[in-house]
Amino acid sequence: MARYVAKRLLSLVPVLFGVSLIVFFLVRLIPGSALEMYMGTQVEATPQQLEELKRIFGEDKPVPILYVQWLGRVLEGDFGYSLRTGRPVLPDILARLPVSLELTLLALLIALLVGIPQGVLASLTKNRVVDAANRMAGLLGLSLPQFWLAALMVLVFSGFRGWIPMGNYIRFVSNPLRNLLMLILPSLAIGVGLAAVIMRYTRNSMLEVLQADYIRTARAKGLKRRVVIVRHALKSAILPVITVAGFNTGYLLGGAIVIEEVFALPGMGRLALYAIYQRDYPVIQGIVLVIAALFVLVNILTDLLYAVADPRIRLDEAGR
């Protein structure tokens, strides 16, 4: 197992390297340098000052060298400085990370809690009409734009402002209940799509497992239907579902970017949007890096979880 973990973690290195290349060079494509943008509103600078600024903005060397220097700084946790506020980028991102993470985790929880039971129920129905209705509901869930759902929720619940706090953000540590109440609608808006995906996967996975011999054996032994379904069938049917949920966490993170804006939540996504509107490239770069790294990490964790649950995976890998 240790070897498998090491191997998977090692495979992260080239991927993260590629991510850093894309993040660095895409921003280089922007017409006009960061320095020019910064200078746009400034008074004339002397040649010495300009040289100094070029050095600070890292525009005094050929691009490949700049990349290596930038990568070095990033690895030390120095993501540069915001062009607008002049503050270091990373602390600002990390301060907003908890909001986005909480939103993502709540959305994942909602998706699992809705999707899995619904999928199990869907796999058990013999009724064609119910089956079709389930399928339709699943596809409809996939078709709802998260931000539209969020906007409709704001619309509907704006009449209930007393119960559901909106507006000024309340941190979890200062009032857990009001914090959760505040995040429940946004997480719902983000999670509905994934709930539909999980429902469909659970159903298909269950249908496959229910055909297996050991299920027939368990039934023939006279075990209760509930026990057969939950302890025997769901236990193995849930594996691919967990993988799908894990790989879709990035989709939730992406959704959080839009939803935070609709609900005015002070998360990373909102920071990213303001940075984009203000062309604050170091901040954009930083956020894209952080989210991509998180996403890659979650995918690896999902892989490892799968390997823990299903010995065939790691034995297969070791055998190669």
Place this chain on the structure above:
Amino acid sequence: MASGRFSRNSIAMTGAAIVALYLAVIVVAFFWVPFDPLAMDAAHALQPPSLASGHVFGTDEFGRDILSRIMRGCGVSLAISVAATALGALVGTFMGTWAGFRGGRWDHWIMRVADVLFSFPSLLLAIFVMAVLGEKSFNVVFAIGLVYIPQFARVSRGAVLAIRQADYVKAARSSGAGSGFILFRHLLPNILVPLVVQVSLSLSVAILLESALSFLGLGVQPPAPSWGNMLASARKAMVIAPWTAIYPGLAIVLLVLGFNLLGDGLRDVLDPRLRNVR
């Protein structure tokens, strides 16, 4: 025959009917819309839907007719989605097929590139590309297409790997067929099934991505109507005029649902492994 199975599959047929409806709307909107979708009319701003005034879906905060804007926006949203999916499908399929067919180093490096593109959540990648390239419709196509490249690469590579060792490919090779010939004559036609399904599902996600980008102000720029930017401007007046947000959103949901039904149904119809499951 596949066409018979298709017409008997109610899911696929419903999806096809919905998509056909939108295509018809595009054609109609090309020649006629009830009102000029760009004409502002301050005297009739935020009118509720009514048959009497002719504004069946109401008007927005500039007094523009919402139905006309939805109809014109249909072409905009669909054109971007089709172009983006085509871009991603062509590049991704070529990469994936080549990787699966040649194997070895080609396979290794092409799939590493796909892995890297995969490590960005799709919406984030699209937002990032738009932020860098600037808000132009062509850039939206590029941003969404880029998201699809790794997806099509994986699907087509997997499909090619599954048939690469098939006897008819070996036979073609031993009778002297070149790589290009085998690729186009033998491999591509045989991996079309998963690709067709992927295209249909990609179209649905492209509509959602385009509307999200436009909603954030990073996609189609006003005054040109797109469903996403209609929803963005609706946010200001939504509480007093809910129709400004409801109808464009429904337009998105129904079309996306259409593509999802079509894709799901096509999978039933085309994938032989699923054919006899109920």
